[in-house]
Amino acid sequence: MGSLPHRTPDLPTPSTPAGRDGLAALLARPGQAVIALDFDGTLAEIVPDPEQARAHPDAVPALAALAPKVASVAVVTGRPAGVAVRYGGFAGVPGLEHLVVLGHYGAERWDAVSGTVHAPDPHPGVAAVRAELPGFLDELGVWHGMWIEEKGRAVAVHTRRAADPAAAFEALRTPLAHLAARHGLIVEPGRLVLELRPPGMDKGVALAAYVRSVGATSVLYAGDDLGDLPAFAAVEKLRSEGLHGLLVCSGSSEVAELSERADVVVDGPSGVVGLLASLAAAAGT
Secondary structure (H helix, E strand, O other): OOOOOOOOOOOOOOOOHHHHHHHHHHHHOHHHEEEEEOOEOOOEOOOOOHHHOOEOOOHHHHHHHHHHHOOEEEEEOOOOHHHHHHHHOOOOOOOOOOOEEEEHHHOEEEEOOOOEEEOOOOOHHHHHHHHHHHHHHHHHOOOOOOEEEEOOOOEEEEOOOOOOHHHHHHHHHHHHHHHHHHOOOEEEEOOOEEEEEOOOOOHHHHHHHHHHHHOOOEEEEEEOOHHHHHHHHHHHHHHHOOOEEEEEEEOOOOOHHHHHHOOEEEOHHHHHHHHHHHHHHHHOO
């Protein structure tokens, strides 16, 4: 394994050999690298009301500095692509002309070049679940403190506002799984949120397909939640096929699974933004 080229003091040292190889490859050939990032908890802080989530104030400047130096920057999120674009402030930013947002776990795609969202027809089970959820939660006696988030092609139930968020989360897992199954959906657990969405697509599928379409030789993926585990697994599989990868965890005490598999752990969105800025500086030297 070679030493890291263009290294700056601000760049962390990955904890694994594969991670060190991934960072070395990214810095040696940034024009062949994909930088892929989750949104909530990674570029934006987790907030009690998901509609109030916004990208870290330094996220767009860091991305704009890094994007022209790499093959592509992709935001991979469970949110609708258009919502992530608005909450991120990604549209019309110099330097982000080739940013791509893969929304709804890759079912939707927005690109800055066209400024449009491409997506298939929504799954009918989502509308059925959306209509049924309020009464369903009421019957369970857990409506108080719950927050239903409309996500277009999915619907999510947040427990962060409940008196005991963790207990409410666990109490809802099985009933919501049964509700989802009745309508042909699956449940995606996250940080005090349970999302009901169509099967067949996840961040790993979306990320692997995108990396291959770009023809990248290295990929960095940063995430913070259980929904990012498929993307981590996709990077690990790409590594087994000869592509270099770097796994970054936006650190959280709520999700240990990611930090245990990551090559680099940073301190939440501010740490992710700092890493992006350091990569931009290192790739330009």
